[in-house]
Amino acid sequence: MRLSDQPRTSPLVWATPLVGIILFLLAMGAFFYTLHSEDQNQTQLRVIRDVELARQTIRTRLLASQERLNQIARGFEQNSTDVEGFRFSAQALLNEFQEISSILIIDEERRVTNLALPSLRSSEVLHPLYQTIEDAESYWAFNTARETRLPVFSRPFLDPSGKVFIEVHSPIFSKGDFIGTVAATIPLGSLLNDAVPESFVQLYLVSIVDGGGNPVASNVSRSIDNAKLSHEVPLDPPGHGLKLRAVLYKTNTELFSNMLAWAVFGLSLVIVWSFILLFRHAKLRSQAEKRLLAETKFRRAMEDSVVTGMRAIDMQGRITYVNPAFCRMTGYKETELVGMAPPFPYWPDRSYEEQQTNLDLILSGNAPQKGIEVQVRRRDGSVFDARMYVSPLVDSEGQQSGWMTSMTDITEPRRIRDELAAAHRRFVRILEELDAAVCVQGPDAGADEYIFVNRLHREWFGTATPPRMSKNRRNRINLYEPFEWLNPVSQRWYEVRRRSISWVDGATVVMQVATDISSRKEAEEMSRQQQEKLQFTSRLITLGELASSLAHEINQPLAAISNYNMGSVTRLRAGKVSPEDLLPVLEKVNVQAQRAGDVIRRIREFVKQQEPKRGPCPIGKIIEDAISFSRLEAKHQSARIEMNLPNALMSVVADPVLIEQVLMNLIKNGLEAMSHLQPEQKLIEIQVGQSAQFALIEVRDHGVGVPEDIRQRLFESFFTTKSDGMGMGLNICRTIIEYHQGQLWVEPAQGQGSVFKFTLPLAEDSVLAHVNPPVME
Template structure:
């Protein structure tokens, strides 16, 4: 490479003064206009992009409309072919006489221009009779249609196997009339099996099928064609393509039984203009956008100055908040909108800061039913300026729906210029404190319940101890009276009165003995002693309490119904305790009917077989269900949830121990005491007792029929 000439190397070290001034001017001009040039380039790029997207959108709309039209055309073809099959099926009911059959077939051909020929073939595909369309000269050579083609045989065989119509692949048929005519038709045969064993064959002209079933609307400005699945075009109709137009193509598969065709629609559309008609609107919009950019630049400058002034206030505000106690903090402006929440408050209520900031009336952590009350209270405090610095309690709701109590402290929020800008609130979650208080209260209640249970035990022991001797004395006096009445040397008493007095004294003795048994049973029950159980007939259990139940029933105007079948087996139980259960349930049922009309006060005592519960590892046993049904007002859900709770009662004079002790007695026998509503009104109390002796258990799904 040759060296540069010496003159080229003798350049001055610095450019002359005019060049320097020009370079400085160009540099300043570039700095000043660089952003504007960049903005202009971006706007031009945006304009080009919008125009291109508009043209692309128009093309996509044309293609989507063509796809939709093609799908609708395929649906029309399927529906038309299905209707034609139904029309062809009417020939099955046509007379077997060829002349009459031909008349019916000709009538069908006059109503279906797409059909070229209808043939009646026997079970061996032999031609019995045929009818040609009246709308065109003879298409088929009669000699060639006598024998069925292999494709037609396969289609008819498939139709017979499927018991429905089937289509043969299309084939080309040259014209035979008039002689010497060039051209032909693409034909597709439809085979329909007859119940008598033959076949009906309908020859479709594909061109006629397109023209008759699709109509002229689809052909306007478009070319519609049928092709095979490999792309071979069979027939086409419509407008031919014009030079200079853009081609839009849509294809849909026409899947027929035995033959699959493709419907193709080629649309000739003028390509969208380079600039759509909305160009003027776009230019106007871009101009407005440019002006808006200038306005935004000016506003941005002012906002920066405002941001610097607000930054100092925000830093002082944040510093004060960060230095405060570690509790939930919330700040609100003068309009009540939330402007700040700290992480402790967000964690307390379960909401993100974005969900809380800006909320004023619809605060998400307020319970919905208390939101209006909270809002009114907040407005009153803000208007009065009286803030509870000592704190006040409220209830908040977390995002998951759980509620918790909080202790709230509020104070005015003052900025760096000593101007009040809102209010600052501090929140303390006192749910743990409330939980401890609740635990303490529950412990006190349990202690009180234990004390009451101990008192009940002492009372039962005292009753059993104190009443045993008077009851024994009553029994002794009754026995002595009976002995005196039986002594012939005693004062003479008329025979009828003697019998009545003897009956009354015997009743006194029986009830005194029964009272002693009850007291001894209660005494043993309180001490949890093992009771000896015996086999007792269910009727005897009810008969033992009927005298006492009858006394109260006559007093309250209640009618007693007893439903105890005679063939029920005996139950293994402590009869005294079970009788007390029946008596307690009967008394409760009669008291539940105090508000019922006198004619509707009916108490039903019943017993029935039932499959009872069998504990794990226990021998299979049979069970009897004893029930007491009243026609009172029923039991609501709140009372039913606490019905068997000790010391819970709905009567002012009740102790709340009756049903609890009844359930305990039944469970000690291995049974279960339940209750359920009775139709049309009232309640059924039902408990189960084991049948005396071991036997296979009934299926657990069996239930006893509730009386009434």
């Protein structure tokens, strides 16, 4: 039977119940409308009452905040330097009124000089410390407070983040002059959250609106269109046309206490719920289809975008799927590869057996987890290296339907790995061929635990190794001071340098480089011996130049002794002498013998070759001995030598013989520089002073002086201005003084002549230089 032949149902069958339902719904609608209107009126009255209460609460808090701000201003007027007092009062205000985000002191130039922020909560800083306020509304409130001399609330304004703020400015005066304001920054959102009771917020959407009815702050981010159950009142303070608006979320009317209403409402819900379930089912099905389609597209896009080639084969090895990356890597299209059985066209001709073996390994499920390295031939004939990883392909019923392989091109990583290996071999080769012993150790490794050693380290330190730095010192610095170490086995000297470096794995290790310096140590020892010989030779030369004067000095007491002896012999032969007469003569002979002995002793000590010995010695005694050697030469040239020693007890740390050699050389040079002067003009002055922890000795002559160009080279080796000089005297003198930790230099004297100055460390304050050895474990 066709559909047109079936009996038709009268329209009244479904129209009558429909009309009854419509009439019932209209009656119930009128009933509910009446109850709803009455409930709306009661609710509106409650909204008005609650809004008035909320306004009073906000107004009270604002006025209290204003009064406390005035108190802070008055306190600041009494003592503007009491910053701690301001911060204490401001912090108390911030703790009591948590809607305040910051309290500022602004001077008359509108510059923020003090700032207080809540200590236990975060807040916005609109005006950073020591910057000038630029906001128009803040500027208006600041000027109004200055002009009216009263606290002023600013108009609402936005900060860069979009929040709405108001500020309260209380003026500060000092002796009647305006010096700034105390300002409190109040976010309107925080004001609503802190000033409006929680019970009120649960029932109403509370907001502050401007004169045009636009919300500037609200306790929630969404809006509710319920004008019949809302009310707004002016909010003063802060004024400026701001109003407090409250919109009721929901009402609990007595309508729902009526059981009949509940029953009717329940029946209506059943009908509505049936349609809702049907609609929801259709909607869920539509959404599921959309999600499935989106998931399929996403998976397809993800497979298409990866750079790893994906290939699926069934249990017989036939290709069932390839992604675009696999196609790009091989050069074949998807339609060409899907459905193809082995051998595959991307197998190289010379490796069919190897490729078939790998495929059999995959199909048997014995493919290694680390992957299989294979060669793949592109469509253009080029070959590249690849690594394939295999995992089972399981269908929706949990049955394995094939194998999924992922293929990665490893040509470039393999090239990089080979280059790194070659670079490593070159680096190790360089370290092995270095002429220094190199090793790397962990910071806490033992003496024989190494991360790396080169060939020379194994050869030099096979039986003995340099001492390690202490752990405390290694933790303090990354670069250590080099030190010299004598290998007790090979008896060779090494210079050892250590530093902390970052190893290849990021760990901090210690690298040591040791260099053989035995040849340098031998050269230094030879140089020291040559220097001592040169100093000894210089003393002999000086003594030779004074030989005639020293001979005269010795001949005088010898001649006196001879005369005294001849006179005594003559008187003894004549029998005219008694023991009492002879005793004074013998005493004079003894004095002259001691005089000659002192001259010989000084000569012997001066020329005696021995190791330099520095120790405390009186500087006056050294100068007197040097003058006694030089005085005869001075007399020969009709010159005078004068010494000025203010402190006769001054002692220095020095070798007396070496310092005498320096003084005699300087005195001799001074006498030669005055050879052209008249006898009364020839004068050598020796002055002793003190500079810090050093004794300062000055030797001045009155000769022609030293020109500037010669003065710069005066202490160089083999430089001399004398026709018969060697140019070593002053160089040796400087070497001797520097050995004593002093300095030797020359300056032009006032008037004419030159002044040679040198320093020596004082015995009571000097500290001999030494090299601190490394701290050994």
